Amino acid sequence: MTIYSFDLDPVSLSIDLSVGHIAELNIRDGQRTLSALHRASWVDDPDAVFPDATPPNVKxxxxDFFCAPFGRNDVEEGPSHGWPANSAWDHVGTSRQDDRLTESFRLQRRVMGATVEKRITLIAGHPFVYQEHSFSGGAGAISAAHHVxxxxxxxxxLAFSPKQGAWTPPEALETDxxxxxxxxxxxxxTExxxxxxxxxxxxxxxxxxPIGQSHEDFLTLVEAPARSLGWTVVNRKAENDRIFILRRPEILPVTMLWMSNGGRDYAPWSGSHTGVLGIEDxxxxxxxxADSCRDNELNRRGIPTAFLLDNARRITLRQIIGACGEQPGEGVCKQLYEEGSGLSLKFHNGGTRTLKYDPFFLAE
Structure with missing residues (x-):
């Protein structure tokens, strides 16, 4: 295992280069430091025991990690969520320009023949992580997702940009x-x-x-048509803060929710993996x-489910993750919108606040 860490106030983060996951993300907000993302307890337990065939992305x-493909890996041999979530990455460069720091990484393996790269940019004063993943070359179709x-x-x-509706798959995550x-x-x-x-x-x-006690559930939210900005806000009660995830809906048109709240009794979960929500754009x-590459329920509705790789083409996916503390009187954040050079938050009581933000990152 190799951890690569970097920071630019107010953000500091670490990448676990053995699997490409964000190992830790901290965002300073005044006198507070917000720990924005989840890390499973067994990752740092030297005595953790895993069943045979447990993939590295679970260990x-x-x-957050990048999935290519998302879920079942049944076209090209490999583990669930693909090699980007399960195998080693190299740090390949650092770029500093004005108030920006960009760190670049490259997956050691190829996916469907494509080179996969990760670029993470921090901007001074911005409480956001601007991340980009790209496929260069390759052949065939590949699905992809972030796994925040x-x-x-x-x-x-929770609050979301407008959706067409929500669907569960044919079978539950846990049937036994x-x-x-x-x-x-x-x-x-449901709509x-x-x-x-x-x-x-x-x-x-x-x-x-959570929606209940001791459960493991999964569903897919589909973005409403003609939206220029897709987003999710998680307003955390005990932590007294809010987490933001933003992306372009025409690139990443669905958000899958993984609700992991003590519903798995087998190792390493053992009923103790609770209060975790996956937001998977x-x-x-x-x-x-395989299902992403063929006729399926989503693409029959006009929702694309895969990218077409090409030796002469570079495909880029961008996403933004951020956080801020809750200020007195704000309550729940119900809406996000870009305004000038900021991201404006609208609260249930009608109040607003604007954070420093780069509106051009997702538009490029």
Missing amino acids: RLSG MVHMADGGD PKRGRSILAYPAH DLTSFPLADSGMADLTVY ARASPLGH
Whole structure:
């Protein structure tokens, strides 16, 4: 394992080069330092025991990682979520320009023949991580996703850019009650995120987390048409802060939510992986690489689920992760919008606040 760390006030982060995960992300906000992303407890436990065939991305489960493909790896031989989430990266360069610091990394393996690169930029005074992943060359189709994970000690409220609806896949994550539990209905669909069907009847409000006790669930949110900015806000109660994830919907048109709240009883989860929400912005089918490349439920709706690689082409995906503390009187953040050279936050009480932000990063 090799950890590569860098910082530019107010952000400091570390990359676990053995798997390409963000191992730690801290953002200074006044006198506070916000620990924005989740890191599984077993990562730092030298005595952790893993079942045979546990993939590296689970053993090193941290922060955010890049999936290519997303989920089941059933076209090109490799582990779930692909080599970018499971194998080594090299640090290949540092660039400093004015108030910006950019660190560049390259995956040691190729994906469908493509070279995969990661570039992370920090900007002085900005409480955001600007990250880019790219495929150069290759052949065939590849799905891809970010895999941001946030931990909430006492739950929180969620807000999203407008969605067409939410869908669960044909089967639950956990179908054997001896191993774990899922509580949503599978398959199911709703256009109202505050009312998603539960397996035992009743409804779950997807804008509040957690939706229940001791469960492992997964669903896909599809962006509403003609949106220029896709976003998720996680308002964390105990931490008294909020986490932001932003991307371009035409590049990454779906957001998959992984709800990991003590619903897996087998190692390494062992019922103790609780309060974790995965926010997985993607161009992918939730059913894996092969399904992403063929006719499927999403692309029949006009939602692309894969990128087409080409030896003469470079494909770039960009995403922004940020955080800020909650100030007195603000309450829940319900909306984000770009305004000039800032990102404006709108709260449930009608108040607003603007953070330093680069509106050109996602537009390039």
